[in-house]
Structures are given as C-alpha cells and as structure tokens.
Amino acid sequence: MKKSTSLIIRKIIILLIISLLIFLINFFQYTGVGVLFQAHHENKIEDFIISDIAENQGAMNPEASIKSTPGIRLQLDDSEDTINVLEIDTEVIDVKEIDPVNISSNKIMGRIYYSVDGKFTTLNSVVLNMREGKNFISLNKNNLSELYFAFPLDKIKVTTVTINPHYSILEVIGNSLPIISINLLVLLLCFFILDRSFIFGQKKLFIGDKILWIVMLYYYNKFFIIMNGSLYSYVIGFIFLLIMVLVFIFLRIISKEKTGEISEK
C-alpha cells in the first residue's frame, strides 16, 4: 500500500472516531437531567393552569385552561402561598435521582424530560399561567424545556431529576448512523476538499478552523437529535449545513483581508 494511501485511510479513521465522539457526547447529554420546581410568590396566587400553548392566548388570558400534561401535575398550596410543582406520576415518568439546579441572577434554567408509558416521547407544550395575568411560567417546549420565572428568585426552590429515556440499542443505532455519516461527510469536505489551494490559495487549515468545525458539528448533532428525524427536519438540517459551509468559506476569505485598524474614511 502506498504511503499516501495509508495516510488518507488513517486520517479517515481519525475523522470517523471524531464523528462518533461528537455524536455520542451529544446523545448522552440529551438523556440528562430534568427539573422539578417549586415557586413561591409574595402575592397570594389564587389559581394556576397548565395549558396547551397553541390554544393559549399567552399570559394575559388566565382563563385559557385546556389540558393537563400526562404524568405531571401542579398544585397550589394555599397555606404557604406556594405553587407546588410538581406531583409526578412515577408510573409515567421514571424519576431516578434528585440534584440541585443552577439558579442564575434572573432566571432558572432547567430541562424537563417526560416519558409516557415507558417510551421517551414528545408531549404537547405547556404553559403555566397565574390568575393575576402579570406573572407566568412558560414551559415552552415539549419534553425538553427551559423555565423562566417572572418573580423574585429567592422565593423559588428548584430540584432536578434524572429521567431514564428508555432508548433501546436499536434506537440508538438507528438514530446515530445518519448523523455520524453526516459528521464524517462534513469533516471530509472540510479537511480534504475545502482545504485545497485552488479555493483559498492556502494549503493548510488553521487549527482554529478545525476546532471551529468540530464545535459546529457538535451543535449540528445536538440540533439533529432535537429535531427527531422527520422529513421536514432533514430539510432544515440541510439548510443548517449549508449555512455552516458558507460561514466557513466566508471566514476563510475574510481572514485574508487586512484588519483595517484606524480606518475611518
């Protein structure tokens, strides 16, 4: 075997391993932590509602009670002026462990994973409204949400739970193969084809470019896992990929431009 051929094969194997790693890091992050939250509010809260966001007019429509989310219930504790979130039905949601969650200066971020009938699935959006019409909690997305509170944080208690998403080995392989293939293609495109002098006039990629690509791929994988693999998500994924390639080309071209310090005309 020629020396150059074995070098290419070695490079491809390295890229394949990187592709696999990028995917796996994302995949296992995705099956991470959920949030249980308890919110206290200084004003007395009379009632609150879990409703479907699509049928809800937003925070100003406190009457928009539609449907509750399977496996999860909120309760108002009048005696303590507290919203006791949540009562989780452990038959439906598999709660494994409890950890504290990060509380930043003005919001609480957490993720909620739901699993119905033992299968990790997408549920309807939920919005928690309070009657006052001023404050609202938005659980703005299905099985993975970030929570934002419009009232003082020192009165909010949050705990997180880890939930087992019940993926089978077949599901893992089924989900991973297309994404790993895309990763490999992108890396090949980036490190072999675009890295040629006839396009950019320079032979070698900067190390920064390589890191940038790997970071971008990490997010691309994250995005693809979120998208759940519908046909529409593939169209969106293609646009995303195209943007990444164009951004890469754009950055390569402008890197050759002069920096233009103190350049006011």
Added chain:
Amino acid sequence: MRNKVTGFVKQYNVELIFTLICFLTYTLWAATIPFNTGPDELMRFQVVDFIYKNGYLPTGAEIEIRNELWGISYGFTPIFSYFVSSLFLRITDNFTQSPKLMVFAARLVSILASTVTVAFLIFISKKCFKGLNQWIFVILVAFLPQFVFISSYVNNDALAIMSTAVIFYSWIIGLERAWDIKSCLLLGVGISLCALSYYNAYGFILCSVIIFVGTNLRPINAKSLKKMILSGALITGVVVVLAGWWFIRSAIIHQGDILGMRTLNELSERYAIDMLKPSLRGTPVNLGVSIFEMVFGRINGFNWIDTSYRSFIGYFGYMSIMLDDYMYNIYSVIYLFGIVGLYYKIKESVSAKKNSVEKNILYLCIGLAILIPIILSIYYSYSSDYQPQGRYLLPMIIPLSFLLTKGISRFKLIINGKIIPEKRLIILGYMGLLIIIYCNKIAYLYM
C-alpha cells in the same frame, strides 16, 4: 452578459456569500419557529389572512381581525408589510394550502426585508469602513439574535429596520454627492417605507429633515435655498406618491385620524376586557408611578432598563425564552469595547477639530436616531402599555452599531509585540454564538 455576471460574482463573492448566509439563517429560523411564538404573530397574521381572503384592506375594526382581549387589531397601524405577505400567500395558494407553508410564505416578507437590510449594511460599510471593520459593522446588526428573531416571523419591525438602512445609506451618499437626484430619490423611498412600517422608526424621518436641510443650506444663499427647495420637492413628491395614500385613507375612514391611534384607543376602550381598557390598564401613569421610578425601579418584578437591554439583544417567544447570562455578557463586552473606543475617538475629534460641519450634523442625527426610539419606548411603557421590549428599540440598531464600530475600529490590541486578531474574534464569536443560540433555544421550539 454571462461575462458580466461572472465578473460581478467574482468581484463581490464575499459580499454575496455573506448575504446568502443571512438569507439562509433567517429562513432557517422562520422554518423552525412554530406559528405564534413571535409577539402577536397571530394578530398580525389575521390581518394578512383578511387581505388574502377578501382582496381588500381592512379598516381595523373588523371583528375577524380584532383581538377579543385587547379589543383592537393591527389593521389601524400601517399594513404594507402585511399586504405584501398576503401577495405571497396568494402565490403559495397556487401550489399548496399547507398551513405550515402558508405561514412561512407570510414570514417571507420579514426574511426578505432583513436580507435587503443586510445588502444596504454592506453598501454603508463599504463607504464608511475599511478591512474587517466593514464586517464588524454588518455583523453587529445582521447577527444580533433579536434582529434574526424579528426576521423570522410576521411583523412590521423587519420592514422598519430595512427602511432605516435605506435612509441611512441615502444620508451617506447624499453627503457624498451633495444631494443629487439619486440620493434624493433613495431618501424618498426610504422615508416612504419608514412611514409605512412602524411608528417607532419615525425618528429617522425627523433626522432626515434635519440632515437634509442642515447640509443643503451650507452656505446659506439663494442658490443653495433654491436647490434645497427643488430637491425637497422631489423627496416630498416620492413620499406622497408612495406612502401618502395610507394616511389619506386613514384620515377618510377614521374621521381625520391620520395615524389611526385615536380610533384604536377608542375601540380598545369599547371592546377590550376591563383590565385592558386604556383607562383602566395598569400602566405606570395610571398607578401613579413616576417615569424615573418606572425606568430605574422594578414593576411586576421587571427592571425597565435591564429587560429592554436583554430583549434588545435577544429574548424570544412572548418574552419567555431568555438567552444564557454568559451570552448577554459577551455582547455587553463587545458593546463596552465599542463605547470606550468611541469615547476616545470623540475626544480626539473634538480636540483636533477635524470634523466638517456636515459630518457633525450627520453624527448629531445618528445620535438622535438612537435617542428617539428609547424615548418613544419609555413613553409607550409609561402611558400606554408597560412593555419593556427591546424590539421597540431596534430601529436604533443601525446608528448604534455604526458608532460602536467606529469605536471598535480604533483598537489594535498588541500584546508582547504581537497584534491580537480581536476583530476576527468578534466576527467569529458573533457568528458562532448565533449558531449556539439557534441550537440551544430555537431548535427546541420546533419539537
């Protein structure tokens, strides 16, 4: 012809690539964000749908487009953007009636308006900046998360910002060419689009008058006065033809109410639910809170400045999806960098007295174009509806980014004798952050 196209593509390859990146980015967000996850998108879409179904413009009071809670509709404010959206709906209707694609068709106006904005930003930057500073100016606007967000749902804001880009460019070439016919026509088109878009951007019209009169009357003599009157008549003519119809129509159907605001308030008083009637709404003025307290204190747990600033950078959905703190911090550092540089630049200019009067008038108007949206937003929050939303401040994004880039352009970081490529880092950081924001915030909306 083919050679011409090839030559054009070769000459402007990087500009074309960047514009394409922006178009695709806005398209990506528009394709991802579910319907009505942008502020009042449902209410705005109802106006689009009304025009598409009926083939005529609504008066604003029609029950089909009136919100049952607020008692009002978006049919009272300029609806040019919605009118164009309805045309896209008609075209799409020939191929499909898929609700998803119909919504996307309506959103196409915002996508295209923002892409045109980017093109004008590139024109402006080529005139005013060199090297990487050109791209810093463009990226500060085009990749600001909130700007990308408003480029991806049905609204008037994207058109308003596009009009400010057209007006800003016309100021630059107006000064360069001593207000020749082309620059006057462009200013007329810009003002018309601005008038037909969003009241928050109207400060640009006032600034255009100041800059046009101020720079034309130098020196003040009969000749310059005559030239100014003729050029002014040309601009006025363009504005009357392109935008006058809307205000004449409003005056006729709303009994002299040119802007439609009085009628809108009357309707709201009559049809809104009690707590949202203008007279009963819990606005700071109704609650007896002073403007100072509103701006610097807290109302409903929100600080006006903090919330406006955060939502100026990026705060999605119905102000429910916030960015991570570190992201706001990165943008703040870049802004701070620009403000410090600008301070030194102004100091140098004042001490050297090197700016011409025309240039000083330009900078005065740039300053006013930043201040006016802030004042209008404070006034709106105080007297009409307490909403510290950054999108109300977005009409100032182009002049603000212009000044910040001037500040940034002053810097050259040298550490241990080596030039630090901080401008490349800003560009890379800005583009990279947007990709992370998309994956971490926007993609989840799609699920």
